[in-house]
Structures are given as structure tokens and as C-alpha cells.
Amino acid sequence: MGNCNRENEYLIEKIKEHGELIAAIVSGLIILLAWRMESTGLSTASVIAYLAAFVIGGYAKAKEGILDTVQNKQLNVEVLMILAATGSVIIGYWTEGAILIFIFALSGALETYAMNKSHREISSLMDLQPEEAWLVRGGFEPIKVAVSSLKVGDHVLIKPGERIPTDGRIFKGTSSIDESAISGESLPVTKSLGEEVYAGTVNLNGALTVKMTKPNSESLFQRIINLVQSAQSEKSPSQQFIERFEGTYVKFVLFAVGLMLILPYFLLGWDYTTTFYRAMVLLVVASPCALVASIMPATLAAISNGAKNGILFKGGVHLENLSVLKLLAVDKTGTLTAGTPVVTDVIVRDSLNKSDTIATLAAIESQSNHPLAQAIVQYAYNNEIEPIQGIEIEEVPGWGLKANIEKSTYLVGKPEFVGKEEAVQFADHAAKQFAEEGKTVIFLKDTEGIAALVALKDTVRDEAKQAIQLLKTLGIQVTMLTGDNEKTAKTIAAEAGVDEYIAECLPETKVSHVKNYLANYRNVGMVGDGINDAPALATATVGIAMGGGTDVALETADVVLMKNDLSKIAYAVSLSKKMQKIVKQNIIFSIAVIALLIISNFLQVVDLPFGVIGHEGSTILVILNGLRMLRG
Structure with a gap:
């Protein structure tokens, strides 16, 4: 029963998502039926069918246009389409008016699809957030709890193959992590004790215990979703200009249509049916639908493309x-x-064994938290040199470290601490050369003098x-x-x-x-x-x-x-740059099509059906062109 309900809910959601497209297709089928009835003499039935096609295909866009006009107190392209379809019916062009509604509904459905396609990247991200997690407390068995119930400081077990439910630091275990959901990087990253992991990423091969460090509302994953959702709702300057221009342009079109209803009849000798018909064609072909759709789909697609690639x-x-x-x-x-120094050069006094000297230096530096000290310890580790154990040190703030090993005293630090003159002369003035290369130099001094020099650099x-x-x-x-x-x-x-x-x-x-x-x-x-x-x-x-x-x-x-x-x-x-190129292509193309159709209408070489196809076809083409931004 539960599965059946979920399937029904899923079906209802899909119908809602594609409602405009379904309405447009149904409208198209009814138009075919109405045209067939009209051709067989069933005029009353065909009119009823056409009216049904008008209502089914045009309801969504008509509602959107009227509500926007009332809320913003500004005319829009939807209003032009309603007027054009109504005008077609008044002069008896039922088929043409219905086709106008059908193609307008189809282009509207495509535009909605373009928006949904861009938003789907974020929806798929949100689906990656686990809803449950294995909570570890004391020596008890892990228990499954809702992620929303977790608190900062809780320990969570993540098994191999599971998504990490929260931001945190690894408390126990080592594993490879797939972080492609947040970074766009396809290669896994190996992480171990103390390293950070992020919600929504995948634990690939090892069991991990993670200590939660941030509430779910502040996780990196959630911030990514919030940032992109915010970005998709913020309009670019170009889009804002087009939307401001739309209201003025619609008024201009209505004014031009008003003139078209009068002037050709008196000045050019057209009959009134032709004059009214050409005014309705003008109402259709001069509508800036393609121009309005030139920017937003491309922008949303580009933002989604960036999010998918870690930008x-x-x-x-x-x-x-x-x-x-x-x-x-x-x-x-x-x-x-990289932001962390690494050892680039090590010079040891000729009388000493290099590995033993590095082991001694690393043992002393391992007692310090200074980034330079940690870099030297890491260098020893990378070269498989084990630091000697059990050394006690004394830190001299601002200068370096002092240590006693087997009755020998060692100093580690800057030249002024170990003896500036001796340090400068060590290894044929090597320190001077390293300093000119932008490197930091650390010296090790024993009872016989300078024992070693280590040069470090942020690479x-x-x-x-x-x-x-x-x-x-x-x-x-x-x-x-x-x-x-x-x-x-x-x-x-x-x-x-x-x-x-x-x-x-x-x-x-x-x-x-x-x-x-x-x-x-x-x-x-x-x-x-x-x-x-x-x-x-x-x-x-x-x-x-x-x-x-x-x-x-x-x-x-x-x-x-x-x-x-x-x-x-x-x-x-x-x-x-690619987005701007596509937007320019769309704008130039849409303006050129509008101009061509207006001229063709005035010369009476384009009829309403072809005007509808040219106008709405150009809208569909600019939307499809904008969707190219979803590709890499």
C-alpha cells in the first residue's frame, strides 16, 4: 500500500512538472480534431473544440500574464498573445488563433523545461544529502538516527560506500573520499585522522568515525546549495534591462497595432477585414518573446554548469x-x-651522516607546532627517516629551540640564535644564496659548530x-x-x-x-x-x-x-565569454526575425500561421541555444 502511494505521488509530481507540455500537446491534438470536423462541415462542433484548445493550451500563460500585469502594473508579452488570439477569433480565423495558442504554449513549456533543467542540478545535489546517520555513543552499538537530530560534537560512523552525513573531522580510520559533489574533482582523495570531511561526499573503502564540527545548516554542502539557489534567483544586468524594456516595448507594439487598425484602411485603401487581420499579425510577430528568452535560460544554464564543475x-x-x-x-x-612550507634543500657538515643528522633535527622539531618545524618533520617522514625518541626541548620564543641529547646541546633556529657569523659562512655562504631565492633558512648547531642547514619555501x-x-x-x-x-x-x-x-x-x-x-x-x-x-x-x-x-x-x-x-x-x-556570445547571438537573431516578420506583414507576404511559426519558432531556437551552456 505504501509503495502504491509513493508511486502515485511520484506520478502526480511528474504530471505537475510537465503540466505545461502536456496541456500544449493536448491542445494540439484538439486543434487537429477541430480542423478535421471543420473540413467535414461540423462547424459548431469545431468551434467548441477550438475553444477547448484555447482554454487548455492558453490557460497557464494567460494566467501568468494577467497576474504579472496586475502585480507589476506593467504589460507583458503574454497579454499580447491573448489579444492576438482573441483578435483572430473575432475575424473568424479560429484555426490560426488556435495554432498561435498551441505554439505559444509549446514554447512556454520549453522555457519552463529550460529553467527546470538548470534547477535540476541543484535538486540532484540536495538528493545527495543523507537523511539518516549511524550515531556512536560510548561503547554501545551505533544507532541509526535522523541527520537533523545530530549535534556538534557527536561521533558518526560512516561505512564503506555510504555518503557522509555531516561536516566533521576524522576521529578514527582512513579511507578514500569521493568529493566530486562539492569540488567537481573526479579523483578520490585519501583522508585520515584529523582531516576534514564534508557532507554529501562518499566514503569509498574504509570505515570512518567522524566528529561533527558544524550544524547541518552551516555545512559546506548546504552553503553550496544556498549559494547557487541565491545565484539563480538574482538577475543579471542584461536580464534586468530586457525586463524593463519589455513593458515599454509592449506599449509601443499596442500603439503600433492601434495605428495599423486605422491608417491602412484610410491611406492604403485596404478593406477593413484585411486591415484588422494585418493588425493581428503585427500583434503576433512584433511580440518580443524571443528577445525576452534570450538571456535567462543561458544564464541559469551557465550557473548550473559552474556548480557542476566546482565553481x-x-x-x-x-x-x-x-x-x-x-x-x-x-x-x-x-x-x-600551497600555503604550507616544504623543505627544498638540506646541507649537512661533511663529518656527519646526513640521515642521522636529519633524524636528530626532526626529533627536536617534532616538539614544536611551528609550520617550519612541521615541514622538517614531514621531510623526514617522506624520506623514511625515523626521528629519535625521548628528547626534551626548551623553546626560546622568537629565536628557536634548545635540546639536550646524550650530554650534547643542540640549538635550532635563525642565524642570530646559533651564531650569525658562523651561520653565514657555513657551506660557502649557502644561506645567502637561498635567501636571494626567497627561501627561509634554519640552522642546527651542535657542540662542534653548525651541523646542518635546511632551506624551506612555500612552493x-x-x-x-x-x-x-x-x-x-x-x-x-x-x-x-x-x-x-x-x-x-x-x-x-x-x-x-x-x-x-x-x-x-x-x-x-x-x-x-x-x-x-x-x-x-x-x-x-x-x-x-x-x-x-x-x-x-x-x-x-x-x-x-x-x-x-x-x-x-x-x-x-x-x-x-x-x-x-x-x-x-x-x-x-x-x-x-561563451554565455555572452550566446546571448548576443540570441538578441541579434530575435531582433532580426521580428524586423523581417514586421516588414513581411506590411508587404502582405506573410499570413498569420507563418507569422506564428516564425515568431514562436525563433523563441524556441533561442531557448535551445541558451541550453548549450549546460555542456562543458
Whole structure:
């Protein structure tokens, strides 16, 4: 019984979703029946059938047009179609009027389909959110509960193959995670203890226990849905202009039709039936249906395309602005670079064993939470060097670390801490060369002197180099704004391939530079991931945040890259340019068709059926053209 009810509900939902299309098809079948009855002499029956076709096919659009006119106090294209169909009936052109209603209903159904197709990407995302989860408490067996009942701090078991129900950190276990739903990246990511996982992603092969860190209403998954839904409801400047233009244009058409009802009869000697007929044709062919449909379907399709590929646009205006960017300013740390230092060079005193020395250094650094210390420990781990255990250290704030190992004292830190003159001279002044390359240098000193030198650097992302080259091919100049010193900035800029760089930037100076770029280039983008980038993101024409950035940056930005991949910016710009190209094609085509049909009507070479086909056919074509934006 329950399955039967669900099937009925599903069927009802499908009928509602495709109601306009079903009504249009039924209307078309009734028109065929009415035409057949008319040809066999059943005139009264055919009139009744035509009226039924009018009501069934035109009800949805007539209702929409009348309600919009009443609410907005502004005429629209639906009103023109109602008047044209009514006029056709008045002069006895039942078939033509019915065909007008049928094709108008069909194009309306197609436009609704286009909107639903764009929104379906978000609906499919929402379906990925699990409704139940395995709650773990103490030593008891996991119990299945509603996801909505979970609270921050709860532990949740995710079995292999299940979707992760909430944002959290891995408390126990290691597994590969499919994050394509939020990042657009098809390759799984391996995650283990302490790493973040996100609601809606899939646990592929290992059992995980996850500690919930955010309420479901604030999960990354839910924020993605909210952002895209908001973007789809926000109209672009072009769409707003078309909608404002529509009301004025409709008034102009009605005025022109009024003149057409009078002037040809008195000035050109047309009989009144011909005059009225041509006025009705004008009412049809001059309607801006295709023009109105030129922008919105393409924009919605582009926003959905971006969401599917891990790019979230917060509105059509930002999508439009991307197509005219002239310069893109990028933050360095976490944007161009990985944001975490890595060891690039290790030099050990000739008398020492390199592996043993690294093991000693890593053992000392493992006691510190400093990013440089963690990078050295990671380097040892990557090279399968096991740090020695049981070392006690003393931290000297601002300078480095001090440790005692087997009655030997070790110092780890900057040159001034270990002995500046000795450090500078070590390994033929290697530290000076590394500093000029923008690297940070750490020294290890034992009882005999400088034992080792380690150079570290925040490395440029491989995809960042590719992204900058792609942006340049699109005609966009790229500049780097960073708080780092001149030497580091120069090195990173050269490695990344940016056109220019500005070093030692504070948040307020980044804003100042963005304002200068706006004065010179007019349309400027800014990419960042930190709180310090938020003011500049808000100032730029388009602010772009990296998905792994701070909440402030994500909230401030106009576009969010869910995967920290700068090459997605080039994709977004290309998407925007393609959308603008399609919109221009649609506008030029729709205006050309309207002009051609108006001229043809005045010359009496196009009749009402062909006028209807030409007008509504052009509407269908621009909608289909806009739907091309759903493709990659």
C-alpha cells in the first residue's frame, strides 16, 4: 500500500512538472480534431473544440500574464498573445488563433523545461544529502538516527560506500573520499585522522568515525546549495534591462497595432477585414518573446554548469563581469602557493651522516607546532627517516629551540640564535644564496659548530602556473599582491609567471592597489583565501575566493572555487565569454526575425500561421541555444 502511494505521488509530481507540455500537446491534438470536423462541415462542433484548445493550451500563460500585469502594473508579452488570439477569433480565423495558442504554449513549456533543467542540478545535489546517520555513543552499538537530530560534537560512523552525513573531522580510520559533489574533482582523495570531511561526499573503502564540527545548516554542502539557489534567483544586468524594456516595448507594439487598425484602411485603401487581420499579425510577430528568452535560460544554464564543475557564482551579474576582466590580482599564500612550507634543500657538515643528522633535527622539531618545524618533520617522514625518541626541548620564543641529547646541546633556529657569523659562512655562504631565492633558512648547531642547514619555501602550485598561462591567453593580465618581503615575492612571481608583483602589502594597501587597478583597467578581479584578503575581494569588480579559505573570504567573494584550483578561473572566464556570445547571438537573431516578420506583414507576404511559426519558432531556437551552456 505504501509503495502504491509513493508511486502515485511520484506520478502526480511528474504530471505537475510537465503540466505545461502536456496541456500544449493536448491542445494540439484538439486543434487537429477541430480542423478535421471543420473540413467535414461540423462547424459548431469545431468551434467548441477550438475553444477547448484555447482554454487548455492558453490557460497557464494567460494566467501568468494577467497576474504579472496586475502585480507589476506593467504589460507583458503574454497579454499580447491573448489579444492576438482573441483578435483572430473575432475575424473568424479560429484555426490560426488556435495554432498561435498551441505554439505559444509549446514554447512556454520549453522555457519552463529550460529553467527546470538548470534547477535540476541543484535538486540532484540536495538528493545527495543523507537523511539518516549511524550515531556512536560510548561503547554501545551505533544507532541509526535522523541527520537533523545530530549535534556538534557527536561521533558518526560512516561505512564503506555510504555518503557522509555531516561536516566533521576524522576521529578514527582512513579511507578514500569521493568529493566530486562539492569540488567537481573526479579523483578520490585519501583522508585520515584529523582531516576534514564534508557532507554529501562518499566514503569509498574504509570505515570512518567522524566528529561533527558544524550544524547541518552551516555545512559546506548546504552553503553550496544556498549559494547557487541565491545565484539563480538574482538577475543579471542584461536580464534586468530586457525586463524593463519589455513593458515599454509592449506599449509601443499596442500603439503600433492601434495605428495599423486605422491608417491602412484610410491611406492604403485596404478593406477593413484585411486591415484588422494585418493588425493581428503585427500583434503576433512584433511580440518580443524571443528577445525576452534570450538571456535567462543561458544564464541559469551557465550557473548550473559552474556548480557542476566546482565553481559557485553568487549571481548572474558576477558571471557577466567575468567576461570583461582586464586584470586579475592574486594573493600569494594559499592561492598561488600551497600555503604550507616544504623543505627544498638540506646541507649537512661533511663529518656527519646526513640521515642521522636529519633524524636528530626532526626529533627536536617534532616538539614544536611551528609550520617550519612541521615541514622538517614531514621531510623526514617522506624520506623514511625515523626521528629519535625521548628528547626534551626548551623553546626560546622568537629565536628557536634548545635540546639536550646524550650530554650534547643542540640549538635550532635563525642565524642570530646559533651564531650569525658562523651561520653565514657555513657551506660557502649557502644561506645567502637561498635567501636571494626567497627561501627561509634554519640552522642546527651542535657542540662542534653548525651541523646542518635546511632551506624551506612555500612552493607555487603546479596548477597555478598553468592557470596563469591560460588567463594570459584569454587577454587577462595577472599581478600578485603579497605581504612577503621583496626577495620572496620576486622569486614566487618569477616562478608563477605573473606579469608583476607588489610586496609587503597590508590589507589596506591591497585595497589601495585594487582601487588603482580599477581606475586604470575598469574591470578587475581579486583572488584570495584569508581574512586579510576580504577587503580587497569586496573592492574588486569580481572577488574570487578559494574554497579552502576562511569563512570571511567565502562570504565576501562573488565567486567561490570549491577546489583550490586557479585553473577553474580560466574555465569560469571562458564560460562567461561563451554565455555572452550566446546571448548576443540570441538578441541579434530575435531582433532580426521580428524586423523581417514586421516588414513581411506590411508587404502582405506573410499570413498569420507563418507569422506564428516564425515568431514562436525563433523563441524556441533561442531557448535551445541558451541550453548549450549546460555542456562543458
